[in-house]
Amino acid sequence: MTSVPLTKFGAELLKEELHQLKTKERRIVIDAIAEARSHGDLSENAEYDAAKERQAFVEGRIAELEGKLSAAQIIDPTTLDAEGRVVFAATVDLEDLESGDKVSYQIVGTDEADLKLSKVSVTSPIARALIGKSAGDVVEVQAPAGPREYEILEVRYV
Template sequence: MSSVPLTKFGAESLKAELVRLKTKERPSVINAIAEARAHGDLSENADYDAAKERQGFIEGRIADLEGKLGAAQIIDPTTLDADGRVVFAATVDLEDLETGEKVTYQIVGLDEADIKVSKVSVTSPIARALIGKSAGDVVGVQAPSGIREYEILEVRYI
């Protein structure tokens, strides 16, 4: 299995989810299954079916998280020495050259990407365009509306 890049924060979030699933969700669903079994005929027991389905989801997610964490390459942005270049885990301030709008993105792993909190996946078009560039560079990003040009204002490792 290839390594999965994660920021330190992303790895901690996945670990917290894994602990929650193992200590809270798994015991809860086991209790729900036992309670549904106590009601008798399982062939027409919707509670039992729902609990078994939930158990399957939880066990699948636990296996997924364990696999990702086992293959994780954890990168702490505060320890990076990339000479001002955009690399995985960097935070980048950009200016849209057409609108003048300023945005900030952190380049993160696929599992931690969340545009609502300005975290973009390393596989996204904007991240791919930014990787290896430095402050002052202008990059073109293919967007649904056409190519958008951004100037890199600052690259930080926080």
């Protein structure tokens, strides 16, 4: 299995979700199945079918999270010898050269990406354009609306 890059924060979120699924969700599903079984005939029992589907989802998600965490490569950007370059887990301050808008993005793993939190996947077009660049560099990003140019204002390792 290939390694899954994660920030320390992202790995903690996955561990918390895994713990929640194993300790609470499993118990809820088991109780729901037991309740549905107590109603008798399972062949026409919608509650039983729904509980079994939920159980399959929970167990599948547990297996997925365990796989990701076992293959995780947790990257702390403060320990990297990046010398001001954009690397995985770095936070990058950018200025759109056309509009003058300023934005900040942290480059994270695909499971952590959340644009609302200014976290972009390492596989996204903007992250691929930024990796390896330094403050002062101008990068062209192939966005869905066409190419955009950004100047890197600052690279931070938080």
